[in-house]
Amino acid sequence: MPTLISLSRVINYGLVNLWRHRLLSLTAVVVMGISMSVLGLLLVVNQLADLSSSTIKDRVDVSIFFTPEATDDQVTEVKAEFEKFEEVKSINFISAEAALEKFKQRHGNDPLIQATLLELEANPLDSTLVVTAHDLGQYPLLIQKIERSRFHPLIKEINYEDNRALIERLDTITQGIRNFGVLLAVIFGCTTVLVTFNTLKLTIFSRREEIEIMRLVGASNWYIRGPYLVEGTAYGIFGGVISSSLIYPFLAFVEHGASNFFGFRLPQASFFHEGFWLLIIIQIGVGIGLGVISSVIATRRHLQI
Amino acid sequence: MIVFQKITKTFKSGQVVALKNVSLEISQGEFLSLVGKSGAGKSTLLALITLEERPDSGRILIEGQDLSAIKPADSFYLRRKIGVVYQDIKLLPRRTAAENVAFAMEVSGLPDAAIIADVPKILDLVGLKTRGGAFPNELSGGEKQRVAIARALAHKPALLIADEPTGNLDDQNALEILQLLLKINEFGTTVILATHAAALVNKIKRRVVTLEQGEITYDQKRGRYLI
Numbered sequence: 001m002p003t004l005i006s007l008s009r010v011i012n013y014g015l016v017n018l019w020r021h022r023l024l025s026l027t028a029v030v031v032m033g034i035s036m037s038v039l040g041l042l043l044v045v046n047q048l049a050d051l052s053s054s055t056i057k058d059r060v061d062v063s064i065f066f067t068p069e070a071t072d073d074q075v076t077e078v079k080a081e082f083e084k085f086e087e088v089k090s091i092n093f094i095s096a097e098a099a100l101e102k103f104k105q106r107h108g109n110d111p112l113i114q115a116t117l118l119e120l121e122a123n124p125l126d127s128t129l130v131v132t133a134h135d136l137g138q139y140p141l142l143i144q145k146i147e148r149s150r151f152h153p154l155i156k157e158i159n160y161e162d163n164r165a166l167i168e169r170l171d172t173i174t175q176g177i178r179n180f181g182v183l184l185a186v187i188f189g190c191t192t193v194l195v196t197f198n199t200l201k202l203t204i205f206s207r208r209e210e211i212e213i214m215r216l217v218g219a220s221n222w223y224i225r226g227p228y229l230v231e232g233t234a235y236g237i238f239g240g241v242i243s244s245s246l247i248y249p250f251l252a253f254v255e256h257g258a259s260n261f262f263g264f265r266l267p268q269a270s271f272f273h274e275g276f277w278l279l280i281i282i283q284i285g286v287g288i289g290l291g292v293i294s295s296v297i298a299t300r301r302h303l304q305i
Numbered sequence: 306m307i308v309f310q311k312i313t314k315t316f317k318s319g320q321v322v323a324l325k326n327v328s329l330e331i332s333q334g335e336f337l338s339l340v341g342k343s344g345a346g347k348s349t350l351l352a353l354i355t356l357e358e359r360p361d362s363g364r365i366l367i368e369g370q371d372l373s374a375i376k377p378a379d380s381f382y383l384r385r386k387i388g389v390v391y392q393d394i395k396l397l398p399r400r401t402a403a404e405n406v407a408f409a410m411e412v413s414g415l416p417d418a419a420i421i422a423d424v425p426k427i428l429d430l431v432g433l434k435t436r437g438g439a440f441p442n443e444l445s446g447g448e449k450q451r452v453a454i455a456r457a458l459a460h461k462p463a464l465l466i467a468d469e470p471t472g473n474l475d476d477q478n479a480l481e482i483l484q485l486l487l488k489i490n491e492f493g494t495t496v497i498l499a500t501h502a503a504a505l506v507n508k509i510k511r512r513v514v515t516l517e518q519g520e521i522t523y524d525q526k527r528g529r530y531l532i
Contacts, residue, residue, distance in 0.1 A: 006414045213395055217409035218385035218460060221378055 006223055014230025017203050025235070028199040032239025032290070033246070035188040036283040040247045042181040043279060044271050049174040051270065052262045056167060057136055062143060063159040064129040068096075068122070070154040075127045078151045082131065085145055087138040092130040099125040126156060136167060189290060196235055196294035200228050204302045211303065225299045232295030233288050240284030247283075248276065306464070306495055307331040307354065312363035314349055314519075323349040324360070325519040331497065333463075336490045338506045338528075339499040341516035347499040350516070351466050354497075355387060356380040368463075385413060388457030388494075392469035394449045396441040402452045403428060403437035409459040423459070431455045431485055447478030454485060464495045471502055479505060 018025045066075055072095055079091050094102075100123050107113040117124075133142050143160055146152075204211070214224050255272045259265055266272045271279045309329040315322050324346045331337055339347050352358040353365055356372060365372040367383065375383060396405050403424050410420045428437050431451040441449055450470055457465055467486060471479035483498075483505050490496045500506060506513055506529070513528030514521060 003414075005416055009411055209395070210397055213397060213408070213456075214412050215381075216384070216389055216395070217412050217456065218381045218383075218387075219412040220381045223412060223414075 007226075010223060010226030011230050013227035014234065017207070017227055017231050018234055021199075021203055021206070024199050024202060025231075028196045028235045029238040029242065031195040032192055032235050032287055033242030035192040035290070036239050036243035036287050037246050038188045039185055039286060040243055040279055040283050041250075042185055043282065044247075044251065046178055046181055047271055047275075048258060048262070049177050051266070053167070053170050053174050055262065056170060058132075060132070060136065060139070060167075062131045062133075062139065062146070064131065064146060064155055065126040065157040065159065066128070066154050067156045068126060070127060072127065074151075074154060075129065078149075078154065079129055081149070081151065082129070082146065085142065087133045087135075087142045087145075089132045089134045091132075094128045094130065096123050096125050096127045099128060189286075192239075192290050193294045193297070196232060196291055197298050199235075200231060200295050200298035201302055203231065204228065204298060224303060225295075228295045228299050229292060232291030232293075232298075234291070235294075236287030236289065236291035237284055238287075239291075240280070240287035243283050243287075244280045247279065251276065306333040306335075306368060308364075308366040309350075309353075310364040310366075312350075312353065312360045312365065314346075314353065314358065314360050322519050324353075327363075327516075327519070327521055329514065329521065329524070331495065334490070334493055334495055336487065336496045336509075336511045337498070338509075338511060338513045339497060339516065340501060340503070340506055340513055342501060345516040346519045347516055348468055351389075351468050351497065351499055354464075354466060355389060356383055385460055386463050388454075388460070388462035388465040390450070390453050390457050390465070390467040390470045392472035394441075394453045396449060396452055396456075398441050401438050401440055402433060402444065402448075402455075405441070405452055406455045406459050409456045413460040415460075427455045427458055430458070430488075432481075445478070446474050447481060450474065450478075450482055451485065454482070454489070458489065458494075462494065464497070465489060466497050466499075468499045469501075470498070471500065471505065476504075480508075483509065 064078075066078075075093060075095075079093050082088060083091055100117075103125060104114075104117065131142065131146075133139050139160060143158060146155070146158060211224055251272050255266065258272070269275050307330070309327055312324050312327045313322070314324040327346075327350070339350065341347050349358060353360055353372075354367070356375065356377075359373070367386070372383070396402075397408065400408060406424050406427055407420050410423065415423075425434070425437065428434055431454050433448060433451050433455065436444065436448060439448075441452070444452065454465075454467075454470070465486070470486075471482050474482065479502060486496050486498060487509065510527045513523070513525050515523040
């Protein structure tokens with residue numbers, strides 16, 4: 001029980017501290033809020049960069065076109081064989097008929113193409129296997145394996161659009177954004193710690209009499225320290241809440257534009273949807289972390305415990 | 306209760322010798338006056354008991370416990386057994402007399418019910434029954450010192466240390482404070498009074514230990530202040 005009583009008193013003192021120096025506290029909370037907003041934005045930008053690069057990567061595949069002589073059964077056999085390659089992530093079989101159907105649909109309102117198709121007796125399209133690899137770097141090897149396989153005579157053409165150069169460039173940019181982001185986050189993190197530290201330092205100085213008496217009458221160290229930890233934590237929570245409430249409308253505002261720009265629907269798990277909770281937790285969590293670090297430094301240096 | 310064994314304490318890396326080979330034994334329930342000029346080592350001796358200072362050599366035992374075995378972070382356990390009253394009274398200016406006493410009890414982790422019940426009793430003991438609601442600036446010097454004593458007693462210490470508690474008081478008030486300390490001593494609390502007020506010490510005829518330049522020069526059972 002004494003521990004519980006002390007805990008509630010420590011929390012109480014901390015909050016009273018916060019209120020007594022509301023203007024100071026406000027400064028710390030605002031700086032914390034700005035930092036957490038920057039952190040949140042960096043996380044969002046980083047996620048968008050990741051999403052766009054992985055979307056482009058997902059769009060890379062190898063199309064294997066078969067000769068008209070190859071039967072569906074044979075192609076199915078080839079598919080079964082290729083699925084055994086460890087590099088293969090997925091294989092999609094599009095039969096010649098299905099390909100034609102799709103083609104017709106796509107050009108349904110183009111009378112010229114429709115007419116041309118009617119002229120043709122046989123299906124001009126081939127059966128196709130669309131192969132994706134687990135990793136971008138595996139494509140050259142995969143293509144080699146396909147070419148060397150015993151089914152090679154059945155294959156008319158292997159189509160691989162080499163997007164690697166483009167993707168690598170995109171990766172470099174993503175990495176650049178990330179490095180810059182980390183640097184920015186560190187700068188803002190340090191600023192926050194400094195400002196919070198100074199705020200707490202002032203609070204400690206203004207209460208030094210009280211602290212001296214606390215020590216005189218036998219307060220334990222954590223009892224003296226506790227209120228400042230509470231204060232630091234509170235700055236983190238308030239800062240995190242501020243930044244979350246700033247970022248929420250921002251994300252809602254740019255969501256439509258972002259999905260249009262990148263040409264894909266932002267996944268449910270992204271920060272724009274359900275992932276927003278994660279963003280809130282990260283912001284408040286990091287805020288609390290910085291607050292606690294600041295108060296530990298401040299009490300270490302100015303309480304002489 | 307307290308045993309000093311050959312204690313030496315220096316400051317400024319040995320240049321200033323505050324205590325030189327001091328040995329002293331204080332029993333439970335004793336009232337001891339520690340006298341001597343400013344700089345004789347009185348405050349240093351008291352600071353060693355509250356662990357604000359550590360000796361260069363020698364041992365200090367309180368109730369059989371060797372103080373050198375107590376880590377700085379655990380020193381508050383010891384302080385809770387000891388009540389301290391200083392010349393510069395150190396009350397919280399924005400709290401009433403009762404709140405100042407209550408604050409000490411809060412810090413010791415006592416439940417609210419006990420604080421509400423005990424504060425008036427302690428204030429009554431020090432003769433401030435009706436002054437609990439007054440702020441320090443509304444109290445006289447003697448009254449402030451009584452609040453400080455009440456605060457020092459709040460956690461029911463076995464030992465009360467008073468470092469020049471009458472230093473800023475007129476004779477009448479000083480005498481009253483001394484009588485209060487004697488009354489506390491009668492309840493069984495060991496009291497160590499550091500002072501250079503010769504008249505007071507001579508009046509009470511209790512044990513007097515005289516310090517001169519860091520050394521004990523007299524230790525008298527029913528003593529007088531000799532220098």
